[in-house]
Structure formats: C-alpha cells, structure tokens
Amino acid sequence: MNSCGEFAMRCIKYARTDSGRLKGDASCTAMMNQQQQIEKRTSDDDGQDPAKVAMVIDDILSLIQSFLSFHDLVQSTDISKPWRGAMGNIQEISIDFCKVNRTNKHNYVRTLRLVGKNLGETLKRLDIKCSKYLSDEVKDVLHNVLLPNCQQLRHFSIRTNLDMGTLLEPLAKVSSLETIEINQCCFSRPNEFTLLLENKPCLKILRLNRVIFGVPDQDSIADFYSEIGKLHNLKELVLKTRHMKCEQNRGRCWRSLFSKLGELHLLEMSDIDDEALCVISEHCLHLQALYAHESLKASMDGILKTLTLCPIEILSIPGELGSQKLSVSDVRGMCQANETLRIMCFFTIPDPRGWSGSFTFGKLRDTAYEESNGRVEMVFRYYY
Numbered sequence: 001m002n003s004c005g006e007f008a009m010r011c012i013k014y015a016r017t018d019s020g021r022l023k024g025d026a027s028c029t030a031m032m033n034q035q036q037q038i039e040k041r042t043s044d045d046d047g048q049d050p051a052k053v054a055m056v057i058d059d060i061l062s063l064i065q066s067f068l069s070f071h072d073l074v075q076s077t078d079i080s081k082p083w084r085g086a087m088g089n090i091q092e093i094s095i096d097f098c099k100v101n102r103t104n105k106h107n108y109v110r111t112l113r114l115v116g117k118n119l120g121e122t123l124k125r126l127d128i129k130c131s132k133y134l135s136d137e138v139k140d141v142l143h144n145v146l147l148p149n150c151q152q153l154r155h156f157s158i159r160t161n162l163d164m165g166t167l168l169e170p171l172a173k174v175s176s177l178e179t180i181e182i183n184q185c186c187f188s189r190p191n192e193f194t195l196l197l198e199n200k201p202c203l204k205i206l207r208l209n210r211v212i213f214g215v216p217d218q219d220s221i222a223d224f225y226s227e228i229g230k231l232h233n234l235k236e237l238v239l240k241t242r243h244m245k246c247e248q249n250r251g252r253c254w255r256s257l258f259s260k261l262g263e264l265h266l267l268e269m270s271d272i273d274d275e276a277l278c279v280i281s282e283h284c285l286h287l288q289a290l291y292a293h294e295s296l297k298a299s300m301d302g303i304l305k306t307l308t309l310c311p312i313e314i315l316s317i318p319g320e321l322g323s324q325k326l327s328v329s330d331v332r333g334m335c336q337a338n339e340t341l342r343i344m345c346f347f348t349i350p351d352p353r354g355w356s357g358s359f360t361f362g363k364l365r366d367t368a369y370e371e372s373n374g375r376v377e378m379v380f381r382y383y384y
Contacts, residue, residue, distance in 0.1 A: 158182055
C-alpha cells in the first residue's frame with residue numbers, strides 16, 4: 001500500500017475514535033447526508049463513468065476530513081491536490097493554535113488560506129482556541145482571508161487570553177450567525193465587541209465567559225447593554241464580564257438590556273440585583289433557567305417575585321444572600337412560589353465548621369422534597 005493509501009486508512013481509523021468525532025446533532029446529520037450521497041453515487045448503474053468516480057472519491061475524502069482536527073487537516077493537505085480540493089465540502093472546523101510552532105506555522109497559514117478561499121460558501125461552524133501569542137501573519141490571514149469569506153457561518157466560538165482588538169471585525173458583516181461564544185478574551189473597549197452584534201437577526205445564543213473589557217465609562221456600559229438588548233430573538237444569554245458593572249442609572253441599564261428579550265429561555269449573569277430581577281420578571285416571561293450564583297446582589301423577595309412570574313425550572317443562587325444563610329423557610333417559600341421549579345442549586349464556600357455540615361444540607365434538601373412533593377431536587381456546589 002502506498003503512502004497515500006496508508007494515510008487514508010489512518011484517517012478512517014482516527015475518524016472512528018471519540019477524539020476525532022465531531023459533536024452536535026447538526027454535524028451528525030450533515031455526515032449522514034454525505035454518507036447517503038456516497039452510497040447513492042456508488043449504487044448507480046454507470047459505475048465506470050470517470051466523472052462519477054471522481055465525485056465519489058471527493059465525497060469520501062471530504063467525509064474523512066470532516067472527522068479530522070485542524071492539525072490533522074493541515075497534514076492531509078500535503079498528500080495531493082485531490083485532498084486539498086476535497087476541503088470544499090467541510091462544514092465545521094476547529095482550530096487549535098496551541099499546536100502551532102515554527103516548524104508547522106507555514107502549513108497552518110497555507111491551510112487557513114485554503115479554508116478561507118474554498119469554504120466560504122459551506123462553512124457553518126468555526127471554533128478557535130489559542131492560549132499564546134499569534135503571529136502577525138496568522139492574524140492577517142484570519143482577519144483578511146478566513147473570517148471575511150465565512151458569510152454563511154452559523155456558529156462561532158473563540159477561547160483565548162489575547163486582546164482581540166479588531167481581529168473579529170469581519171464577523172460584523174456575517175448576518176447568518178446563530179451562536180457567538182467568546183471565552184476569556186480581552187477587548188480594549190466595549191464597542192470593539194458590540195460591533196460584532198450589528199445585523200444579527202438570527203442570533204439565538206450569546207455567551208461571554210470571563211471576558212475582560214478595558215475600564216469603560218458609564219455611557220459605554222449603557223451602550224453595551226443596549227446593543228445586546230436589541231437581539232430580540234435571543235434565547236440564551238451568558239454575561240460573565242469584568243469592568244462592566246452599572247454604577248449609575250442601573251434601572252435604565254437593566255431595562256435597555258431585558259425589556260425586549262421576551263424570548264429569553266436561559267440567563268447566566270453576575271451582579272444581578274433586585275432592579276434587574278424586577279425587569280426580568282416583567283419582560284422575560286419565558287425564562288426557564290436562571291444562573292445568578294456569582295455576586296448576586298438581590299434579596300429573597302426579588303427572587304420570589306421572579307419565581308412567581310417566570311416559569312423557571314432551574315435556579316442557581318448563592319447559599320448566602322448578604323450576610324444571611326438560606327433557611328428552611330426560604331426553601332419552602334421558593335417551592336411554593338413556583339410550580340415549574342425542578343432544580344435548585346446553591347453555591348457556597350467550603351467550610352467544615354459551618355454550611356458544609358450534612359445536617360444543614362440534609363434538612364434543606366428534605367424541606368424542598370416535602371414541600372414540592374418530590375418535584376424539586378436540591379443540589380449543592382462549592383465556589384473554587
């Protein structure tokens with residue numbers, strides 16, 4: 001067997017392992033459709049037609065490449081021209097720049113250019129991971145070749161501790177995005193991020209995890225919340241940011257953020273207070289999951305009002321509100337306020353002399369079980 005055949009067999013073997021399998025129902029559906037297309041073409045009577053044989057070969061190569069990580073995809077493009085041409089049918093790519101070094105940087109840049117030119121019309125999901133320095137050459141390809149050509153992109157995520165600056169600016173023109181997930185990134189100014197939210201009528205999921213903004217003024221913070229509030233079709237919102245606390249006109253900030261998010265189903269956010277819960281209770285009437293365990297500033301009355309007006313099924317809050325630990329009466333009140341509640345998750349700091357005693361946990365858990373007739377499950381978690 002020649003080297004190309006041996007590499008193909010290794011790719012197929014890799015594709016059958018969990019490490020090489022793409023995740024998500026959309027990925028599985030796309031690959032099943034591609035497999036059916038291959039079977040249909042190979043079952044045609046005219047199996048000797050060179051054109052059809054070439055199409056089948058392209059489909060097989062594309063199917064193999066769809067299972068590969070970007071690092072292995074880079075290697076596959078060195079085999080031959082058909083392997084490079086088969087990239088045109090790939091719909092999802094995950095790029096891990098942590099694996100880039102001086103030896104393979106040229107191949108990464110070349111493959112990025114190929115992806116940008118060949119997959120502009122087909123790429124639906126793009127995941128980027130980087131925990132160290134990106135060269136100017138890589139940044140140039142991302143900003144000027146890859147991202148501008150991904151006009152049909154639906155899902156985008158990036159995880160890095162780098163300053164984004166204007167690197168993601170081309171995504172502002174991608175109107176088909178349904179998911180934006182940004183993890184551990186830095187932005188000098190809030191408007192560098194809000195620029196990405198322009199012309200996003202299909203956006204349903206927005207996740208900002210541990211995102212750091214340069215210290216902004218209060219007007220920039222208000223504009224930040226206002227731009228997110230314009231995403232009327234948003235169903236899931238995660239806002240875990242630094243330096244984005246409203247210190248002035250908090251009520252106006254909360255209204256600009258939540259007043260038009262009537263389709264919101266999941267909210268995870270830090271620094272929520274009673275004013276925010278009041279606006280959420282009034283406008284987010286489809287809210288099913290509320291994760292407010294980080295720096296919650298609200299009172300039990302605000303939580304009870306939200307539970308009464310919203311069909312919340314999952315509630316995550318701190319084990320202490322202010323200086324008061326949650327009591328049996330608090331748990332009883334939350335179970336009575338909401339008939340859809342299924343899971344209550346309490347976060348607390350590990351303390352063997354206090355809350356971590358099995359008696360306290362067990363008593364609260366038993367109260368929730370009895371008050372809800374077994375409907376509510378209580379879970380305890382620790383801050384770390």
